[in-house]
Amino acid sequence: MPTQPPLSMSRVVRRFGARTALDGLSLTLHAGDVFALLAPNGAGKTTTLNLILGFLPVHDGTIAVCGAPAGSAKARQAVAYLPEQVAVYPELSGVENLRYFALLAGLAPDDAALRRLLVQAGLDAAAHDRAARHYSKGMRQKVGIAIALARQARLLLLDEPTSGLDPQAAAELSAAIRAAARRGVAVLMVTHDLYHIREVATRVGFLRGGRIVREVDPRTADHADLERLYIGEMAQ
Ligand SMILES: Nc1ncnc2c1ncn2[C@@H]1O[C@H](COP(=O)(O)OP(=O)(O)OP(=O)(O)O)[C@@H](O)[C@H]1O
Numbered sequence: 561m562p563t564q565p566p567l568s569m570s571r572v573v574r575r576f577g578a579r580t581a582l583d584g585l586s587l588t589l590h591a592g593d594v595f596a597l598l599a600p601n602g603a604g605k606t607t608t609l610n611l612i613l614g615f616l617p618v619h620d621g622t623i624a625v626c627g628a629p630a631g632s633a634k635a636r637q638a639v640a641y642l643p644e645q646v647a648v649y650p651e652l653s654g655v656e657n658l659r660y661f662a663l664l665a666g667l668a669p670d671d672a673a674l675r676r677l678l679v680q681a682g683l684d685a686a687a688h689d690r691a692a693r694h695y696s697k698g699m700r701q702k703v704g705i706a707i708a709l710a711r712q713a714r715l716l717l718l719d720e721p722t723s724g725l726d727p728q729a730a731a732e733l734s735a736a737i738r739a740a741a742r743r744g745v746a747v748l749m750v751t752h753d754l755y756h757i758r759e760v761a762t763r764v765g766f767l768r769g770g771r772i773v774r775e776v777d778p779r780t781a782d783h784a785d786l787e788r789l790y791i792g793e794m795a796q
Contacts, residue, residue, distance in 0.1 A: 564627030583770030
C-alpha cells in the first residue's frame with residue numbers, strides 16, 4: 561500500500577455561527593514539504609491548525625493525518641504542534657524536558673539519544689544541562705522540535721515560529737526545520753515572515769476567503785515577488 565500523505569485536507573468547511581471561517585480548503589502535504597501559509601489576520605489560520613489537531617470538528621470535508629481522521633489516536637500520534645510560545649518546564653534542563661515529554665509519549669530514549677535529538681534540533685551541547693528558565697524563545701522551540709523528532713512525528717505544525725526571534729535565532733530555527741524536513745517530516749507553518757519563508761519553505765500558499773487561493777514555489781519567487789503577491793492577495 562502506498563504511504564499515506566502526512567496531511568490531506570479536502571474541501572474543509574468550518575463555521576462559527578453565521579461566519580464561515582474555512583470554505584472549502586484543500587491541502588495535501590507530502591514528506592519533506594515545508595508549506596508556509598500566508599494570510600491576513602482573521603483569515604482562518606488558527607482554525608486550520610485547530611482542525612488538524614482535532615481540537616475542533618469540521619462541518620464538511622475531510623482531514624486525514626497519515627490517513628487517519630484528524631483527532632484520532634493515530635493522527636494525534638503523528639502530529640506535533642509548536643505554539644508561538646513553546647511551554648517547557650523551567651526548572652528542568654533541555655535533556656530533562658525532552659526525557660519527560662518522550663516518556664509521556666511512551667518512549668524511553670537513553671541519554672545519548674536524547675542529546676543527539678537536541679543537537680539535530682540545533683540546541684548546542686553546552687545548553688543541554690542548563691535549566692530551561694535560562695533558555696531564549698528560540699532555544700525552547702528547538703526543544704519542541706527535538707520532542708517532535710523523538711516522537712517521530714510525521715507532521716509538524718508551527719504557529720508564527722519566528723515572531724520575536726532575532727535574525728540569528730530565526731536562521732537557526734530555519735536550519736532545524738529544514739533538517740526535520742530532510743528526515744521526512746512534513747511542515748505546515750503559519751507566518752507573516754517573508755524572509756523566513758524564503759529561507760525555509762518549499763511551498764507557499766495564500767489563504768483568503770477560507771481557502772487557499774494561490775500557491776507559489778518560493779524558489780522561483782524572490783522577496784519582492786513574494787511581497788507583491790502577498791500585498792496583492794491580501795488587498796483583494
Ligand atoms: N471560537 C470562535 N467563535 C467565533 N468565531 C470564531 C471563533 N474562532 C474563530 N472565529 C472566527 O473565524 C475566523 C477565522 O479565525 P482564526 O482565528 O482562524 O483566524 P486567524 O487567521 O488565525 O487570525 P489571527 O491571525 O488574527 O490569529 C475569524 O473571523 C474569527 O473571528
